[in-house]
Amino acid sequence: MQYEARHYPAFPTLVSSFDLKGHPSEKTVIDMIDTWERTGDHVLVHAGQSSYITGDEMFLNDKRLVDLWKTIQECCDQYCNESGIDYTLISTSWFNTLYEKGTVTAHRHERSVISGAYYPKCDPGSAPLVFESPLQPYQMNMNNIRQTNYNAYNLDFVPQEGLLVLFPSWLRHSVPQNDAMKRYTISFNTIRRDDREHFQTIRDYRTEPHESTDS
Numbered sequence: 001m002q003y004e005a006r007h008y009p010a011f012p013t014l015v016s017s018f019d020l021k022g023h024p025s026e027k028t029v030i031d032m033i034d035t036w037e038r039t040g041d042h043v044l045v046h047a048g049q050s051s052y053i054t055g056d057e058m059f060l061n062d063k064r065l066v067d068l069w070k071t072i073q074e075c076c077d078q079y080c081n082e083s084g085i086d087y088t089l090i091s092t093s094w095f096n097t098l099y100e101k102g103t104v105t106a107h108r109h110e111r112s113v114i115s116g117a118y119y120p121k122c123d124p125g126s127a128p129l130v131f132e133s134p135l136q137p138y139q140m141n142m143n144n145i146r147q148t149n150y151n152a153y154n155l156d157f158v159p160q161e162g163l164l165v166l167f168p169s170w171l172r173h174s175v176p177q178n179d180a181m182k183r184y185t186i187s188f189n190t191i192r193r194d195d196r197e198h199f200q201t202i203r204d205y206r207t208e209p210h211e212s213t214d215s
Helices: 026-035 063-083 193-198
Strands: 016-019 040-042 045-050 088-107 114-122 129-132 154-157 163-168 173-175 183-192
Touching: 016 063, 026 063, 026 114, 026 183, 063 088, 063 114, 063 163, 088 193, 183 193
Parallel strands: none
Antiparallel strands: 016 163, 040 045, 045 088, 088 173, 088 183, 114 163, 114 183, 129 154, 129 173
16 A cells, blocks of 8 residues: 655755846956955965955945845845745855865854855856755764755855855855866855844945945
8 A cells, every 4th residue: 555655844944046147237246356456365265365354344335336235135135035034134245266276165154144155257167155964963874875855965056157145154165176267256144134223334225325425
């Protein structure tokens, strides 16, 4: 006798992607990265450069990128709505440039709710963004004979120009060896929107003017 089974995706972790290819700010952001002077070494970035220097960078807040900020913020709102969490606002943001053989060490984003990676430029051979399953340490006696959504240890996103990936900030991720000449990533963190009153530098450009236009 065949019994019907019901399968439940217990305790899933939401990772979302959006195709922003051809965004009006795409060329501007690439030009900005190409000519940005305030870059340096980063402990997690190998064979590459980062604009993450002091930890409070707000690259996306540049007045030239307000439209891109608004688009990414709307995507964050969709993520929050789908996952059932309180709405967030973009806080810090920076970019990383990986060259050939570059890597990014596994890490998570402390003091953030959701984080994201946007790829305005990635040459052929660009390394994937690899997420680690938080359940791996507990699956100590499961002999996997084929990979499924229930036993996968990693989730890979191969970057494409215009791709935006959003994920919970506690989810560890890394970048293995890059085989491309250049791979640009804009990364960012968020705070709870209700906590915004405690951060004078954080704004919602959908309802407020940019700093450069304030009287």
